[in-house]
Amino acid sequence: MVDGLLITLAAFAGSFVESVEALTIVLAVGLTRGWRAPLEGAVAAIVVLALLCAALGSLLLGRIPERGLKGVVGVAILLFGARWLRKAVLRGAGVIPLHDEEQEYRDTVMALSRSGRGPGRDWRSFSIAFNGTFIEGVEVVFIVVAVGGSGGRLVLAAIGGIAAMVVVAALGFALRHPLARVPENLLKLSVGVMLTSLGTFWALEGMGYSWPFDAGSIVVLAALFSAMSAAAIVALRRTPQVPA
C-alpha cells in the first residue's frame, strides 16, 4: 500500500517536473511558428517514449529474478535519486540558480525568431519539439520503468506518469503560457527523496536484508533523507556568501 502510493507519487511528480520543461519548449515553438509541426513533434516523441517504456518494462518483468532485479534497479534508482536530491539541495540553498521557465521560453522564442521558415513542412519546429519532449521524457521513462518494474507495479507508475503529462498539457492548453509558478525545486526535492528512499529500500532487500517494518520502512527512510537534505540546505545557507 505504502510503496504503491510512493511509486505512483514518484512517477507523477517526476513526470510533472519534466513535462513542465517540455511544455515550455513546445509552447515557445507553437506560439512563434504555428502549432501543427511542434504538436506532431511532441506526439511523435511521446509515441517513441511509450514504445521504449513498454519494451524496457517487458524486458524487466518476469525475465529477471525478483531479488536480483530489486538489487540492480534499487542501486540505479538510488544513484538517480541522489543525483536529483544533490541538485535540489544546491538550488534550495541558492548555490546554483533555479530553473527559470520564463527565461527558457524567451531564449527559445528568440532563437526561433532569428531563423527563417521555408515552404512546406516546418521540420525545424518539428525537430525542436521532438528533441525537447524526448530528452525530458527519457528521465520520466527511467523513473516509471525503474520504480514500477522493480516493485511489480508498472501499471501504477505508468498511470502516475501519464496523469502528470495530461495535467501539464491541459494547463498549458488553458493558459497558453509556461508554467513558471510551479514550485519546481520543491517537486524535484520530493522526487529525489522518494527515489532515494525506494532505491535504498530495494537495494538492501535485493541483498537479502529484511526491513523491520517491511514497506513501512520507506516512510522512515523518506523522513531521514528529508531531514538530512534540510540540514544540508541550512548549512549551505550559513556559508558566507560573496558580497554583491
Add this chain to the structure above:
Amino acid sequence: MSRVTGALRAVVKETAGLLVDDWRLAGGVVIVLGVGWWAVSRGAAGATGYVVALAIAVVLAGVAIMDGRARARADARLHSKPGGRIPDRDP
C-alpha cells in the same frame, strides 16, 4: 560499424550520465552499499538497513555541502580578480 559503435557509446554515456554526475557522490553511495552488503551477507539484521541509509544520507549531505562551499570559494576568487565576473545566482 563505426556509426553503430558511436551510437552505442552515446547511449551508454547518456545512461551513465543519468545515474552519475558527481563521482564523489556515486562512489560514496556504492562504498556504503558495499559495506552494507558485506554486513548483510554475514547475517547482520535489525537496524542495519537504517544505519546504511543514515550513512548514505550523510554522504549525500556532505557532498552537497562540499560542492556548495567549493562554488562559493570559486565565486570569491572570481570576485577578487579585477574585472572578474560573478555568475548569475538566484537568492
